[in-house]
Amino acid sequence: MPGKIIAIGRNYVSHGGDIELPKVPEPFFKTPSSVVGPNDPIVIPREAIEEGVLVEEEAELTLVIGKQCRRATQENALDFVLGVTCGNDVSARNWQRGDLSWWRAKSSDTFSPIGPYIVTGLDPDNLLLTGRINGEVIQQSGTDDLAHNCRRIIEFVSSVLTLEPGDVIMTGTPGEPGEIKRGDVVEVELEGVGVLSNPVIAEE
Template structure:
């Protein structure tokens, strides 16, 4: 098992491999050819960043029965895009835009298992889809519900700045259909489900998306959220936890 990280130390950003409480720096992003540089850092002396820098985030809607409500299960995966400028890392703040606060927009977190692509992927099949996966991380698809319901497109509902927390590490050896996904707000469990309950599993999602869209190394697929997430407000703290990856923790603040 390899745990890839991306971190900042005195303003310098590097990728590394986490081993216990120590990070071994590597020469490039983990989806490129890399080597150990020999440089080591203590985990408690660096700031962990989002572990990948994707060209795009493909998110899947309505992919757990528990999240459907009265809706009919989709016959195929239902992707939408989240833009890279919405991405933040562990311990970064989720900022609810001032206009959303002024309009009293409902904002909710969505705990998700996120797939990180390891090599260029086009027209994958379900049989070979996992060959394109680098590993898995935690994701939080922060969503402004009123905008999601009322806007023609989901551009601000899903891609406002800070609305895509990712991290803390990429685990290369988890089983996509055997993870326990937990979401918390202020320490209280609000979402708890296993990824074997996905309506469309990871190979099917990769096959479907890559049939029309090239996935690049470092790209992320967020696989959907279970249950009914709670509302969040400035002052709250969100967590997404997957065993083997850790806890993605972010505080919520008000935009100015």
């Protein structure tokens, strides 16, 4: 279980639309208790169903930190990365827009699927990322479309706080995420890593 999950908002050129992209990375936290693994269900909370909340997938390149890191530079930032994997920053949009913070929109139990493997030796800024719902491609982009690349993200985050081994950074999502509902199967595929697959169920 990671000690910290740091996610980066509005970090793909294709996801920004007409909105001006942030001049620096925009991190937020997700709770470790929201993590699930491959083939574990994404559980839509009972309250989200009762309130008609829109829940969406977000396919993301995810970095896994391998060494303690404080004040990395862009030149040495990747030296602190153990490897890369797939992540899904599941998001409850009505709560994200309506609450003062994103705590339940982004950190409900099961809202952070991660896996299936941590792969070393890949260039994280030159990989193909794909998100699918029931086999249909919803999102697809090269990670070279990141507004702030992985080196810059690590440099910025580690200038504020210490990254520890096992911490993960979800680096942002491209294009337009898709709505997920009970009965769906969501996949995140990252070139060189494999496919993270999770069924979607409703909380009883």
